[in-house]
Amino acid sequence: MSANAQPRRARMSRLKRTLVLAGTGAAVLAVPLVGATSASAATTATTASTTVAGYPNNLDGWIRESLAIMAQKGIPGSYDGIYRNIMRESSGNPNAINLWDSNAVAGTPSKGLLQVIDPTFAAYHVDGTSWDPYDPVANITAACNYAADRYGSIDNVFGAY
Structure with missing residues (x-):
């Protein structure tokens, strides 16, 4: 197919490209944060145990x-x-x-x-x-x-x- 016959991509402004990339990055960053929150909750449950005498085990x-x-x-x-x-x-x-x-x-x-x-x-x-x-x-x-x-x-x- 010749170059003239190929479909053209829609032009995107520089600002729009930046926002799309930033939005993608934020989505990627959000995934570990959600996981970290869940892991943190599990850690809290573990450290919330008590000693034999009934004191917090920390x-x-x-x-x-x-x-x-x-x-x-x-x-x-x-x-x-x-x-x-x-x-x-x-x-x-x-x-x-x-x-x-x-x-x-x-x-x-x-x-x-x-x-x-x-x-x-x-x-x-x-x-x-x-x-x-x-x-x-x-x-x-x-x-x-x-x-x-x-x-x-x-x-x-x-x-x-």
């Missing part, structure tokens, strides 16, 4: 459960002091482990939310909590017990301890 719940145990045992400390130290030590990751500092080189890496080494965890373990140093409540409570003995309270700790 950082806020672990701190509050630890504070309740600490109050029963006479261990001083505040939510803000615990939270501040957790953010500095592990950024809220209960599975954090330090494999590079002097403790790790000596074979006893710091573990958990408040980066406690095993000998300190064992010495300052609080009855009624797990013996697992990665257990968030056990880690917080043992670390606060240590800080209370050493510094008067976790509230008095503003750096590595």
Whole structure:
């Protein structure tokens, strides 16, 4: 077919082409957002679980459960002091482990939310909590017990301890 015999495409203004392309891009972007919303809802349902003691199974719940145990045992400390130290030590990751500092080189890496080494965890373990140093409540409570003995309270700790 000769060039003259081929059907012509309708001319589209530059603005119209831009809007069509932008509209196509927005549709493509909307698909992942819809999926992300659904995935987020599923994640919320998972993190909405509670601990055995009935606290939310998240950082806020672990701190509050630890504070309740600490109050029963006479261990001083505040939510803000615990939270501040957790953010500095592990950024809220209960599975954090330090494999590079002097403790790790000596074979006893710091573990958990408040980066406690095993000998300190064992010495300052609080009855009624797990013996697992990665257990968030056990880690917080043992670390606060240590800080209370050493510094008067976790509230008095503003750096590595």
